[in-house]
Amino acid sequence: xxxxxxxxxTLSVQEGDSAVIKCTYSxxxxxxxxxxxxxLGKGPQLIIDIRSNVGEKKDQRIAVTLNKTAKxxxxxxxxxxxxxxxxxxxxxxxTGNQFxxxxxxxxxxxx
Amino acid sequence: xxxxxxxxKYLFRKEGQNVTxxxxxxxxxxxxxxxxxxxxxxxxxxxxxxxxxxxxxxDIAEGYSVSxxxxxxxxxxxxSAQKNPTAFYLCASxxxxxxxxxxxxxxxxxx
Numbered sequence: 001x002x003x004x005x006x007x008x009x010t011l012s013v014q015e016g017d018s019a020v021i022k023c024t025y026s027x028x029x030x031x032x033x034x035x036x037x038x039x040l041g042k043g044p045q046l047i048i049d050i051r052s053n054v055g056e057k058k059d060q061r062i063a064v065t066l067n068k069t070a071k072x073x074x075x076x077x078x079x080x081x082x083x084x085x086x087x088x089x090x091x092x093x094x095t096g097n098q099f100x101x102x103x104x105x106x107x108x109x110x111x
Numbered sequence: 112x113x114x115x116x117x118x119x120k121y122l123f124r125k126e127g128q129n130v131t132x133x134x135x136x137x138x139x140x141x142x143x144x145x146x147x148x149x150x151x152x153x154x155x156x157x158x159x160x161x162x163x164x165x166x167x168x169x170d171i172a173e174g175y176s177v178s179x180x181x182x183x184x185x186x187x188x189x190x191s192a193q194k195n196p197t198a199f200y201l202c203a204s205x206x207x208x209x210x211x212x213x214x215x216x217x218x219x220x221x222x
Contacts, residue, residue: 041218097142103151104151
């Protein structure tokens, strides 16, 4: 089955700096890669995603890149703000419509 | 107001009891999922259903059961056979090959 690894597990940045979270996956047939933001006690919220036929996608301050050859994808947050502090999860979806999640990155933005 | 609802938000179970967690969606999604989240770990798949009257076991199905009698509903029963059920339970849904969205979660505690 699919195995998704996520790094780092914790990340602290100064407000205004950039944050990068990286994930790798094992199943080359996986074709869809979402990123979720989860605040304490709440369900994960989809913030951006990328499909396997695209290399990069941006939405305001967040962007995701995908390297299919290396089987890794990354989340980039620019101009970080305190409200970006949360746990972020990456995931990979296989052709059977099952999703496999990384173990999460706890991001703290220091004002 | 479209989305996924889960109830109750908090649930307490005594040893030896079965409890049922509710999940309802009005997004007209075919696929529904149940995940378990423990501190410091990612989301682990319990059961998923791609279509009404059909469901498959995920990675940690032992001690759990589900039904899918209606497209919009996917209840999860935590049985007494689940020895360590204290966790945060998340329900999700997705249209086939589309994004996956999560409900707000149910926190289950064993007394």
